[in-house]
Amino acid sequence: MAFAGRWETETQEGYDEFCKLLGIPNDVMERGRDYKLITEVTQEGNDFSWTQIYPKNHKITNHFTIGKESDMETVGGKKFKATVHMEAGKLSVTFPNYHHTSEISGGKLVETSKAGSVVLKRTSKKI
Incomplete structure (x- = not known):
C-alpha cells in the first residue's frame, strides 16, 4: 500500500534527453519541462490504478495486477500489453x-525510465 496516494513532481533529471530519444515534439517537451506532474495511485493488494495528470489536464490511467498481463497506454496514446512485476x-x-x-x-x-544509456529520474512528494 506504500504507493497509494497523490504525488507531485519535485525534481526530474534527464528529461530533455529522454524526451528527444522518444521523439516527443519540442512544444510538448517545453510544456512538460517545469510542469508539476500529478500521479494518483490506488492500490488494493496486487491491484493498481495508476493515473498521471499532464498539462492541459491530459490524463493517462493504467489498471494492472502484479504478475498479470494488462492493457496499458503510453503518454503518446500508444496501446500495448505488459506485465508489471x-x-x-x-x-x-x-x-x-x-x-x-x-x-x-x-x-x-521515485520513478526511473531507461532507454539504453538515457535515463529519466523523477522524484515526487506526497500531497
Whole structure:
C-alpha cells in the first residue's frame, strides 16, 4: 500500500534527453519541462490504478495486477500489453521504448525510465 496516494513532481533529471530519444515534439517537451506532474495511485493488494495528470489536464490511467498481463497506454496514446512485476518493493514494467521502475524511497515516489544509456529520474512528494 506504500504507493497509494497523490504525488507531485519535485525534481526530474534527464528529461530533455529522454524526451528527444522518444521523439516527443519540442512544444510538448517545453510544456512538460517545469510542469508539476500529478500521479494518483490506488492500490488494493496486487491491484493498481495508476493515473498521471499532464498539462492541459491530459490524463493517462493504467489498471494492472502484479504478475498479470494488462492493457496499458503510453503518454503518446500508444496501446500495448505488459506485465508489471514487483521485486523488493519496486514496481517494474517494460514499455515499448523503455523500461520503467517505481519505488518509494525516503517517503518519496521515485520513478526511473531507461532507454539504453538515457535515463529519466523523477522524484515526487506526497500531497
